[in-house]
Amino acid sequence: MVLAHFHGDELALLSIVKRYRIATIASQSKDGELMATVLKWLGAKTSRGSSTRGGVQALKGLLRLVKDGGNCSFAVDGPKGPLHKVKPGVFELSRMIHGPIYAAGVACDRAIHFPRSWNKTFLPKPFAKVIIYWVGPMAPVSKEIDPRNPDLALELEALLHQARQQALKFIADNDAQC
Template sequence: MAVKNGFVYRLLLVVVPWLYGGLSRLLFATCRVRVHGRENLDRCEVQAKPFVGLFWHYSVFVAVALISGRGRGWAAMVSASKDAEFVARILARQGVVPVRGSRSRGGLGALKGLIALLDQGNNAAIVGDGSQGPPRVMQAGALLLASKSGAPILPLAVAADRFWAFGSWDRTLLPKPFAQLHLWYGEPLSVPEKAGSEEIEQCRLEMEHRLNGLYAQAWGEFGKESHDGA
């Protein structure tokens, strides 16, 4: 049975990313996207150095689909868990370099890997609340990355008028065909080089405030306070 399950797992690792890649391209091609705060994105794109795109975990598939095709190459931190291998391969098919690691496993190595990719000119995509949550509570990883790399952090939030919400801890969403999407970019934040613990904590609280403010604005476009009750 173990051999059989191992075979099925390996088969799914090949099939699922390929299937998702094709279906997601068709899906997002039907969606209408309205962008807010584009001037904040422009501020990051016109500079010589790369930046860190930051968003809450619930929007990971939507956010990556909307930003990964822009400008520079992209890298993203993905959990080192076995199940996250599917996410890593899905991102790879979208042209995003996955770097494996999380708060509880391989986080330091992943951080170093992302810094190296930023030094090579890639942008980085990170979920602010990590791979395990709690949802919409900022973790320090992105701030440490920004401090060590010198890359500014660009917060963003997305909302959809029609979507599926999975039963995960963060209620990960996927828009339904022909959905209307609102994409909000917030003001970039630069973290001081070699920031100490107090500065990191101040930046963490500020970025949590900005992300949750964007989240409220995005869902407010559809008369909702959040996506949790959908």
Template sequence: MDDKYTFKQRLLLLVASLAGPLLIRLYGATWRVRWDGVDTLARAREIKGKVLFCFWHSRLLGLCYTHRGRNIGIMVSKSFDGEWITRIVTQLGYRTFRGSASRNGAAALVTMLRDQNSGDLALTVDGPRGPARKVKPGAVTLAAHTGLPVVPITYVPSSAWRLNSWDKFLLPKPFSVVTVRYGAPIAVPLDADIAQYSALIEQCINGIG
């Protein structure tokens, strides 16, 4: 697999694999993590035992730390960026499916459908390239065909930096309070209207912060 990358890219992948998981653990360990909506999540699990977490790309790093070690399945793009992300998150206890909403997404969704019994699933519903805070159709399709309830999720830091990226990526400052919030579950029927339910998921994620 590494043969398709340049020497510089291979070096970056090696550094990401070795240092990435450790740095995330050390960085996240400085936060004071609080949880809001845990009872709501427990009720959502009563539906099928597992859930489909949906969140904005800007919250990826914080949620990657707070939900590490839970065997959650996530979609990661087939790009070079997706490769180093995969090498990091697998060491943090995630399952990965390679694809995106713009490329190879259908194949990744099929794999996620087949693998739903292995644990919870999660999607950055506006990733990997935006537009920011606009839900792409894959979330509705996946929820409808798995029957898993959609659980909106976010986190709200007491203090943070925002990167000048398309999604205004959020980086909680060290020693800040990070409050993880779960929203009410959304049941998506098999014949769901894609636009209608995408708008509903968008509204619910924004509603929790």
């Protein structure tokens, strides 16, 4: 299966790496090197590249990792944005592995925010409540469907925003009860 999320949510999603046997793509940048090291330390497998550098090789590498068993996590809005705009790579992958796509929405009650980063990354503080809300699945993309179809991107964007709203609502509802 493909676990789709937006850039910026990666640090909050680190907690699921081992449980779901995650494989993912990490960019060839310095930030990507750091992320790949952390992911490896947590038990994830990574393929290196991005849609702007080594994308085809990275996708092929991810395909090999998923075929060896496990699931993949995929930041769907590309290495440079625009933020929260789904790009076709996730649909290519779904089609190649014939895997459903689940949308992840992430929220936490206490975090360090990095507002100057393009992807609005946040790091949950120690002992923060982190909610990961899954929506889906979207059916695997069939061979007859063009992965660049904008309707696919709009559908997944809607699911991702719905998942994030549900995660935020869960945090807000629980804060109100305290």
